[in-house]
Amino acid sequence: MNHHRILAVAHMREADRLTIASGVPGMVLMERAGAGVAQAARAMLAPTGRVVILCGPGNNGGDGFIAARRLAEDGYRVTLGLLGPRERLSGDAAAAARLYDGPVIALEDITCDEAGLVIDALFGTGLTRDLEGAVAACIARVARSGVPVLAVDIPSGIDGDSGAIRGVALPATRTVTFAARKPGHLLLPGRDLCGAISVVDIGIPDATCDGFAPALFANEPALWRDTLPRPESDTHKYKRGHALVLSGEMHRTGAARLAARGALRVGAGAVTLASPRAALAVNAAHLTAIMLAPCDTPEELGVLLEDRRFTAVALGPGYGVGEATRAMVKAAARTGRGLVLDADALTSFAGEAYTLGMVASAARACVLTPHEGEMRRLFESAEGVRDAPNRWQAALRAAEIVRSVVICKGGDTIVASPDGRAAILAETTPYLATAGSGDVLTGIVTGLIAQGMPAFEAACAAVWLHARTGIVYGPGLIAEDLSEALPGVLRGL
Numbered sequence: 001m002n003h004h005r006i007l008a009v010a011h012m013r014e015a016d017r018l019t020i021a022s023g024v025p026g027m028v029l030m031e032r033a034g035a036g037v038a039q040a041a042r043a044m045l046a047p048t049g050r051v052v053i054l055c056g057p058g059n060n061g062g063d064g065f066i067a068a069r070r071l072a073e074d075g076y077r078v079t080l081g082l083l084g085p086r087e088r089l090s091g092d093a094a095a096a097a098r099l100y101d102g103p104v105i106a107l108e109d110i111t112c113d114e115a116g117l118v119i120d121a122l123f124g125t126g127l128t129r130d131l132e133g134a135v136a137a138c139i140a141r142v143a144r145s146g147v148p149v150l151a152v153d154i155p156s157g158i159d160g161d162s163g164a165i166r167g168v169a170l171p172a173t174r175t176v177t178f179a180a181r182k183p184g185h186l187l188l189p190g191r192d193l194c195g196a197i198s199v200v201d202i203g204i205p206d207a208t209c210d211g212f213a214p215a216l217f218a219n220e221p222a223l224w225r226d227t228l229p230r231p232e233s234d235t236h237k238y239k240r241g242h243a244l245v246l247s248g249e250m251h252r253t254g255a256a257r258l259a260a261r262g263a264l265r266v267g268a269g270a271v272t273l274a275s276p277r278a279a280l281a282v283n284a285a286h287l288t289a290i291m292l293a294p295c296d297t298p299e300e301l302g303v304l305l306e307d308r309r310f311t312a313v314a315l316g317p318g319y320g321v322g323e324a325t326r327a328m329v330k331a332a333a334r335t336g337r338g339l340v341l342d343a344d345a346l347t348s349f350a351g352e353a354y355t356l357g358m359v360a361s362a363a364r365a366c367v368l369t370p371h372e373g374e375m376r377r378l379f380e381s382a383e384g385v386r387d388a389p390n391r392w393q394a395a396l397r398a399a400e401i402v403r404s405v406v407i408c409k410g411g412d413t414i415v416a417s418p419d420g421r422a423a424i425l426a427e428t429t430p431y432l433a434t435a436g437s438g439d440v441l442t443g444i445v446t447g448l449i450a451q452g453m454p455a456f457e458a459a460c461a462a463v464w465l466h467a468r469t470g471i472v473y474g475p476g477l478i479a480e481d482l483s484e485a486l487p488g489v490l491r492g493l
């Protein structure tokens with residue numbers, strides 16, 4: 001199994017179909033899935049403990065029947081509640097139900113008295129509408145009982161593609177999924193309802209999933225570790241990349257300095273802050289390892305970038321919104337360097353995503369780092385972004401329009417590339433929601449791109465490093481801490 005690959009619901013269905021067509025019976029897949037659930041349940045139950053299994057009308061319920069049979073055979077006391085009449089089960093789910101010879105009661109009659117575990121096999125990736133009525137009532141009862149819940153595939157009520165709650169959802173202590181995680185396991189609010197997630201190999205070949213487009217990943221080191229720059233013995237500072245960060249005017253220079261520090265800490269050999277003359281003194285007072293250069297106009301930026309040692313430019317944090325910023329973005333892009341655009345650089349192109357795409361295509365590589373508000377402003381009139389069915393599809397469409405790698409920031413940050421790859425962050429911390437934290441992220445991406453790391457991998461690595469640093473640091477984190485704590489996280493890689 002390719003552990004950082006994730007599968008959209010349609011791709012999972014297609015992978016099942018192709019595997020079955022290649023000669024593996026669906027029942028074999030279901031047996032393996034149910035066995036994986038039973039194994040996880042054993043680890044959560046006392047010997048001969050009571051387990052309540054909630055089965056839905058589809059194949060998710062089928063997995064529940066398989067687990068029920070196996071756990072009953074092992075001596076656990078199984079109570080199985082089924083949604084709807086047994087006769088309505090079909091296909092593999094009906095076959096799985098036939099193999100289970102214990103009692104089946106109506107879902108409405110289920111109670112959690114004395115149960116050590118509830119297995120939620122109501123709905124998986126086949127959820128198509130909001131949960132209501134008897135199912136919703138049952139979910140509320142189980143959630144109130146406080147009994148640990150093991151979700152089969154995904155907590156019932158969570159949309160597999162978007163992570164949204166359809167009506168209600170049953171929070172799980174653990175989730176066992178099959179072949180690969182689905183986007184809904186990583187996207188909020190779904191992520192918070194899954195508990196610990198494990199992936200069971202049910203025999204879907206990697207090759208079957210490798211061809212799917214778009215290609216979705218969990219943003220984990222395995223995705224980009226091989227491309228992370230490491231200095232060779234014979235390197236020198238300019239071989240490690242030289243990043244240029246543009247500072248805003250006098251009263252808002254902090255954001256650019258935060259970014260510059262992030263770029264230096266992640267390994268750029270040299271970082272220069274390009275500052276308006278009026279702000280040179282304030283910047284100089286705060287900088288040591290970072291160099292300083294005056295720059296007030298697009299022409300001056302062009303002259304500065306005649307120095308070929310500059311490999312990446314960051315523009316936006318604290319820069320100001322307007323025509324002057326647009327002109328600077330164009331001037332930077334024209335020089336064909338790596339380009340990272342954030343904050344005011346993005347807002348300066350509000351409603352003009354296609355124009356920004358044309359500008360960005362001149363850069364060697366371009367990464368955009370919008371938060372939700374910037375995303376809305378930039379793509380307010382762009383088709384297929386605001387009306388996308390979920391955040392990863394919106395991110396991919398956005399990347400296509402701006403011809404750049406886009407980091408859609410938030411509690412479940414997505415990195416999308418115009419080549420059809422997208423990666424969702426699996427683990428982060430809300431302590432990152434602090435002023436200036438995004439500026440440091442901009443610096444980290446810029447530093448990695450300055451060192452020659454490919455844009456998608458650089459963006460993914462930066463997002464992961466930023467999140468990991470926040471997790472390690474924890475409560476009390478402020479933006480300044482991120483760059484200082486980053487070396488510890490880099491060492492861990």
Ligand SMILES: NC(=O)C1=CN([C@@H]2O[C@H](COP(=O)(O)OP(=O)(O)OC[C@H]3O[C@@H](n4cnc5c(N)ncnc54)[C@H](O)[C@@H]3O)[C@@H](O)[C@H]2O)[C@@H](O)CC1
Binds near residue numbers: 056154
């Ligand atoms: N061969 C396969 O396809 C495999 C599938 N597996 C399991 O199958 C699941 C997917 O199975 P299905 O596609 O049958 O889908 P589900 O079992 O998730 O649910 C589909 C059923 O629920 C009904 N339904 C959907 N939303 C509803 C709502 N809001 N209220 C009431 N009823 C609703 C549908 O009409 C359909 O009958 C996976 O999550 C996984 O657990 C595993 O057994 C592995 C192999």
Ligand SMILES: Nc1ncnc2c1ncn2[C@@H]1O[C@H](COP(=O)(O)OP(=O)(O)O)[C@@H](O)[C@H]1O
Binds near residue numbers: 410411434
């Ligand atoms: N709830 C959250 N959980 C995890 N990370 C978050 C959360 N909210 C914001 N972040 C992260 O914090 C950073 C904030 O960036 P941004 O909004 O640009 O702030 P600023 O402009 O103050 O630097 C982003 O990397 C974002 O992903």
Ligand SMILES: [K+]
Binds near residue numbers: 120121152
């Ligand atoms: K489920």
